[in-house]
Amino acid sequence: MKVTIVGSGYVGLVTGACLAEQGNNVFCLDLDPKKIEILNSGGVPIYEPGLKEMIDRNRAAGRLQFSTDIAASVAHGDIQFIAVGTPPDEDGSADLQYVVAAARNIGRHMTTPKVIVDKSTVPVGTADKVQAAITEELEKRNLPADLCSVVSNPEFLKEGAAVEDFMRPDRIVIGTENTPAGLRAKEQMRKLYAPFNRHHERTYYMDVKSAELTKYAANAMLATRISFMNELANLADLVGADIEAVRQGIGSDSRIGFGFLYPGTGYGGSCFPKDVSALSKTAKEHGRELKILGAVDAVNEIQKYVLVEKIEKRFGKDLSNMKFALWGLAFKPNTDDMREAPSRVIISELVKRGATIVAHDPVSMPEAKHALELDFQGNPQGLKNVSMVDNPMNALDGADALIIVTEWKAFRSPDFDVVLQKLTRPIIFDGRNLYEPQAMQELGIEYHGIGRHN
Structure with a gap:
């Protein structure tokens, strides 16, 4: 299949390389000429185990290319992944300007049906904004809005193990709308991810908004476990207990498990802090305060x-x-x-x-x-x-x-x-x-x- 990845950052590079590894013809776009120059000269702008070798292998096989040419990128892929950054805004919400800009560029250049995939971590309702931006551009050229369908396909990649996570996923979440265009998009996504479901079905199909919320809910849950254990560790220091013994004692409960129960100096990175904040902001926009997440964030900063x-x-x-x-x-x-x-x-x-x-x-x-x-x-x-x-x-x-x-x-x-x-x-x-x-x-x-x- 022909696939375009808009954004050659962390998520975009891993997605593009792993899809090319499965035999797809992948075009990776980025508007930063320095990044594309690094990639085309054999370098990789981020460190991720196994990624450079995969990129080199698939570029040599002709399945992976990098460019700043927007028109060429839109013309290439029947499936267009948007994998651009969504940095936190001043109020904690996700900044969607790059997502919407990517959508507009697709709308300006597309002439044939496209499946638009939100791969960036985005708040609930983003697919509607992407669809609206593309529709507006299509209408300017007197083209029908149903030329495209927007899909939510959040990433669940751990930095440091992203290639392994993509190639052997716990689950694949795909959100589509129950419309003719949405059903066609669902079938396209089913074909794209078929190699990852060969041994058993890993894909969960749902509506778009549920898929968008699933990503934030997953990261918020993991962040909560980390902050909870850090609070217990600090208490263990005060009362003279050993948090490692406690961790083993509670982790052996099958209802709890051992994952993300390691205390330390707090979580960081590009996902947990941003996603906890963005999910809290989304709730506030709907008149709801997520009190647990407020505590999770506060504990992490103290830690x-x-x-x-x-x-x-x-x-x-x-x-x-x-x-x-x-x-x-x-x-x-x-x-x-x-x-x-x-x-x-x-x-x-x-x-x-x-x-x-x-x-x-x-x-x-x-x-x-x-x-x-x-x-x-x-x-x-x-x-x-x-x-x-x-x-x-x-x-x-x-x-x-x-x-x-x-x-x-x-x-x-x-x-x-x-x-x-x-x-x-x-x-x-x-x-x-x-x-x-x-x-x-x-x-x-x-x-x-x-x-x-x-």
């Missing part, structure tokens, strides 16, 4: 400061002349995404208290440098107190303590003899509970986890 509070409790408020090694900058492992990353809060707060930070991350240091430049715009002196090194052990040289913020596999089993040799004080603040408190105590390491108790 980003938990390690800072532990460090302050141990060393005092004045951290002048103190040096900290920090392992992990990205908001989660296997990505270079620094959006809403807890490391940004932790570094900023420690620098405010006079500390020096030497950081390491296996992938995200270039992105982190850019993010910290933004964070320290009002305090350029702050950047002088932050440096990055290519080896995690080199970050430990002369440091007063080690801070772990992201749970990269490379940090799970370090040579603790070297760690002890390099640190001036044997202290670890573990924001991801990578290590066992009893084992640390036996090594002579003063260990501060999140809700961990010996």
Whole structure:
């Protein structure tokens, strides 16, 4: 099948590459010429395990191309995926200007029937706006509105495992309207996703608005589990319980399960913070307050400061002349995404208290440098107190303590003899509970986890 992907960012690239992998002829559009230049020269503008190899393979096979040519992109695909950004607006709602602009471009150039697929994470009612924008453009050219049908097909991709998630999905959600054009679109989507349903049916068909709400509901539920466990972990610290024992005790209940029950320094990235806020905003627009989500967001913001509070409790408020090694900058492992990353809060707060930070991350240091430049715009002196090194052990040289913020596999089993040799004080603040408190105590390491108790 011929498919066009509008937007060659995170979702667009993964969607395009994975659909090409199934034998489809895919045209990826982006209006950023620098991004297209990177892609056409063999690079990939984001880090995602397995993605570059898949892109290279399908481009070499002639199934995947990248361009800034809008007219060519519309002419190419019978199915047009809109996978552009929906950044949060000032009031917390999703900014749909790029989605609507993409829809208008399709409406201006299409001459044959098209299935328009909302792949971007968008609030309930967006499909109506996309349909209205395309219809308006079609009417200007005296073309019938039923040339197109808008489908909601939300993505459920975890950064760091997006290729695997797309190729072996838990579920595929497709929302269509019960109209002749909608039924034709449903059949087109059924054919497109047939290879993913070969062993068993993974597709859930529903109306468009239900599909739109499903995406937000899923992310809101996962964010809620994270904030709930962080609250329990903080309580465990106060009462002397071990949150890891609690996690195993409740996770073994089949009604609860173990997923997303790991306490830490709060969630970040491009999805959970934005989607929780956007869903709350949608509810308010309809006269309803989602009180649980308000608490989820508030707890998450507080949690980003938990390690800072532990460090302050141990060393005092004045951290002048103190040096900290920090392992992990990205908001989660296997990505270079620094959006809403807890490391940004932790570094900023420690620098405010006079500390020096030497950081390491296996992938995200270039992105982190850019993010910290933004964070320290009002305090350029702050950047002088932050440096990055290519080896995690080199970050430990002369440091007063080690801070772990992201749970990269490379940090799970370090040579603790070297760690002890390099640190001036044997202290670890573990924001991801990578290590066992009893084992640390036996090594002579003063260990501060999140809700961990010996």
